[in-house]
Amino acid sequence: MQIRELDLKELDIAYKIISQLRIELSYKEFEDLIYDMRHMEYKMIGIFENKKLITYAGVAVQTNLYHKRHLYVFDLVTDSALRAQGYGKMMLDYLVDFSKVAMCENIVLSSGFQRKETHAFYENYGFNKKSYIYILNNK
Numbered sequence: 344m345q346i347r348e349l350d351l352k353e354l355d356i357a358y359k360i361i362s363q364l365r366i367e368l369s370y371k372e373f374e375d376l377i378y379d380m381r382h383m384e385y386k387m388i389g390i391f392e393n394k395k396l397i398t399y400a401g402v403a404v405q406t407n408l409y410h411k412r413h414l415y416v417f418d419l420v421t422d423s424a425l426r427a428q429g430y431g432k433m434m435l436d437y438l439v440d441f442s443k444v445a446m447c448e449n450i451v452l453s454s455g456f457q458r459k460e461t462h463a464f465y466e467n468y469g470f471n472k473k474s475y476i477y478i479l480n481n482k
Contacts, residue, residue, distance in 0.1 A: 344392050345391045346388065346390050346433070346434070347388070347389065347391070348387065348388055348389075349387040349388070349389050349396075349399075351377070351378075353387075353389075353396075354373070354377060355370075356396045357377075357387050357389070357396065358370050358374075360396055360398070360421075360422055361373065361399055361401070361418060363420055363422065363423050364420040380401075383403045383405070384403055384404065385401060385402070385403045385417070386401070386403065387399065387400075387401055388400045388401075388434070388438075388441075390430055390433060390434055390437075396422075397422055397425055398420070398421040398422070398430040398431065398433070399419070400416060400419045400438060401416070401417040401418040401419075402415060402416050402417065402438065402441070404442075404445045404447060405451075409474075410448070410449060410451050411449075412446060412447050413442070413447050413448055413449050413450065413451045414441065414442035414451070415450075415451050415452065416438065416450060416451070416452035419431065419434060419452070421434075431464060435450075435468055438450060450470075452470070453476050
């Protein structure tokens with residue numbers, strides 16, 4: 344087993360996992376967005392088993408007035424065939440260490456309101472619900 348950062352040449356294998364969470368996202372949109380997010384030092388981190396990507400996390404160190412310096416987890420998803428086997432916890436353990444090395448005060452993420460199992464997973468890990476996110480669609 345290996346946990347490491349993916350590079351841009353591995354977008355195709357990252358997409359196979361991330362598309363299980365972001366089902367509306369085409370490969371072309373995914374690729375374009377990854378390139379757009381490079382300015383924020385967005386990192387793709389994966390857990391690999393026998394060279395196969397099992398779990399994907401998209402993260403970036405950010406700073407704002409509300410959360411101070413923090414690691415923002417944009418996406419965290421494990422291959423649907425391998426969920427509930429501890430890979431998500433393993434990734435969060437890695438991200439905690441990553442955030443400490445990056446001198447972050449905390450880890451921040453958002454989760455869709457319909458994902459009750461996901462909420463329980465994060466709460467069992469120790470995350471606390473701190474805010475609501477509101478979105479105004481400009482389309």
